[in-house]
Amino acid sequence: MIADFLAAFGVVFLAELPDKTMFATLLLATRFPRKSAVWCGVTTAYSLHVVVATLLGGLLSRLPEDPVRFAVSCVGLMATR
Secondary structure, three states: HHHHHHHHHHHHHHHOOHHHHHHHHHHHHHHOOHHHHHHHHHHHHHHHHHHHHHHHHHHHHHOOOOHHHHHHHHHHHOOOO
């Protein structure tokens, strides 16, 4: 279970890293003199975000399959309108 958690954490972390977070970090680092504090804050917040996303994904996988498929299809239909 820990290996699965670490694998999911690593994949999500690497996939989301070059997102808006990178640009927000650069912007904050140019505005504040303590660049290491900005980096530590961003890293902590992002790590917490990835942990929460991983835990919620794990909980979602424990739900019954048919209701989840129905909900996903409904969301997909609403997104195409």
